[in-house]
Amino acid sequence: MTAPTSAPPAPSGPLLLDMQHIQKAFAGVTALDNASLGVAAGEVHALIGQNGAGKSTMIKVLTGAYRRDGGSITFAGQPVDFASPLAAQRGGIATIYQEVNLVPLRTVAENIFLGREPRKWGLIQWPAMNAEAARLLTELGIQLDVKEPLGSFSTAIQQMVALARAVSINARLVIMDEPTSSLNEREVETLFGVIRGLKARGVSVIFVSHRLDELYAVCDRITVMRDGRTVYAGDMQGISRLQLVEQMLGREIKNAGAQTGFVKHKGSAGAKPLLGVGGVVRGTRLQGASVEVGEGEVVGLAGLLGSGRSELARVIFGADQPDAGELRFGGQPVQFRSPSDAIKAGLGFCSEDRKAEGIVPELSVRENLTLALLPRLSRAGVVDNRQQAEIVERFVASLGIKTSNPDQPIRELSGGNQQKVLLARWLAMNPKLLILDEPTRGIDVGAKAEIQRLIGELAQEGLGVLMISSELEELIEGCQHVTVLHDGKTVANLAGDEISEAQLLHAMAQGLEPEDMPRPPTPPQVRA
């Protein structure tokens, strides 16, 4: 498995966009480190990377949403420095976001012409505007009633209206951020048709997606980012799926073992089943996902970004309701209507986004730790302070939480210690099963090993752990089983010696072969 060299082959035409040596840091944390991106005129360019690899930062630096700390951007032969996304748009770079940035309540024609409506004596010329909008859309191969409100059309159509708007304001580069994430197969095809049309007109496209098969279907060249750097740039056809996944995850073949803090216990062969999830379907994101966790087991949930890992976790925890599928917990079929049902049954869930969904930054360590426990700690609505203090003291000591005192605001703690407090919050509830979504992301190496060791120990004491992770070492060294998801479907269940880097990579990438492509069964009609 030799990775292609990172020396990018020269693109066919002259570069329309050339970003070089881009540096960007947030509060001392490096987000982009000497990153580069080159896009030729009339080229569809894939930009991929795992979460936190720096794709979005790169795009935001380009469009002026962020100021860069260093490096140069050349667009259409001129050095540029856009002050805002609006300025970038005026300069010829349009961004089409996942959540379409148009006004759903207004008509299609208005959305295309908002801000530059054809006018006569100050009055908007509706017939001219509608005719022109219809003409623009027909050019993109779409026919619809432009007098209807935009919101009455599917996301796919809305995206294409956004494209029509971009083209009509003479955008030379269109950035599409995961445009296909909520589209069905037919809509994706229509979108690709439009993208090919743009290409024929000499418009360049930066295409951000996690669906590799789509990249191969529509992109000419590709840039892979990892840890804020550009690790690969080259022709799309010159790199295999497996090599792509390797580049994204940063596999440098090392001797296995001793990379994480996990001490893997053998796990009794017939662990008592704790959680059983079968054939979960929800929207387009989950298309038959299954996973089993036994008592005292650490089960890994692997898959590329967008494979449905977090979505599955939310369904298990009762935060989302599945359209189909069954859930068993402790041998009984269950249906959690809300997270509080799941918590009562003995589940805990540490979310991936610690800041947004976990900690309350201004509250103290003590309050954060006992937040979920408060109902049990209070009598007649009054918190039992002594009992609370005892619990906090116990967990601070047993998990080794480094804090000056329990009343210190949690925001002052390091990421690793914040994560420990969150772990303690759930452990204090005496759960039977803990779902951890990327438990060691954004935590420094030392604390990472400590948390990993802790997870292993907890499992040994009988706790079932379902761990979502993008780090292969963590999955290989920490888990008794690993379930691999792709496009919302379970594509592999690995156990024991099967859990190896090669097998995992193979499972993640193999799921991408066309015959395995799970797609929504009945796509609604695209009006195109």
Add this chain to the structure above:
Amino acid sequence: MLSTNAKADRAKRTRLLSTLSQYGVLAALILLIVFGALRYTGFMSEYNFSTFLRYNAMFGLISLGMCFVIMTGGIDLSVGSVVAMSSVVAALLSPYGAFTALLGAVLAGALVGLLNGWIIARLGIQPFITTLATLLGARGLALLLARNQGGVGVDTSNTVFTWFGQGDLLRLPVPGVMMIVAFVLGAVALRATPFGRHALAIGGGEDASKLMGLNVGRIKLGVYVLSGALAGLAGLILASQLGAGQPTEGLGWELSAIASVVVGGTLLTGGTGSVWSTLVGAMLLGLIFNILNFENGKGIISLSPYWQSVIRGGFLLLVVVLQSRLARQKGRS
């Protein structure tokens, strides 16, 4: 395609609802007129028509301004106080000529609107709080300008000034004519000018509008100035009708205006709006009071005027509850 369909459904539902309530309110208005015509003698008289229009034109004017503000997702609570303040300004200026008074009253209202708009658009303060503050401020100014007396007398020798509120033009009451002209202009502005379309767009998605290069700040400033100016015009009419600037009048008028807009089917969340439905809503609310007066006149029941607010409030609640129930039912099917 769950999310997409849901989104499309929601947009359709919103549209259906607004059309439904639009025609529903119009139907209610017509029914009420037919009811009144059949039940009360003198209901269809020119006198009643003229009196009705003379009084309710003021509510129509402030409702029109409110409609534009609500379309952008905002609210203007200051209009009632602004009516009172402008009425005092108009009365004070009446000795200096009718058009000076007209200009002064409208300008005074527009200034309060400018302040509202500036604070909301440039400083990013919530419209509710901002206009609540100017509600208090404008009321205080009205009392100050009136030197704490009950009212400021109008120069009665100024016949043109009196004509603004009490006169007729082509056999129509002048305030009614002003209102109709304002609504026609408002409808054109909403339908065919960038100002109107952009106001709607901002209410439908402010961030998106900003990204599309719309001057969100200027449009917002514009709707509050418009609302203030129309309230100022209503203040002029009030002073002319009462023959005095009344610093304590206009109490709670902002709520009547909001009710008219909402009853007309405009969503408080912004992004939709119809000028004509707002007019229908304002007339409907006025008519309820008119009918009540006639009912009292028949002498069978006797309802105190305070029932006016109770009934208006009840009616508003009814409409809002019906709207949300309709929405929920549509959601289920």
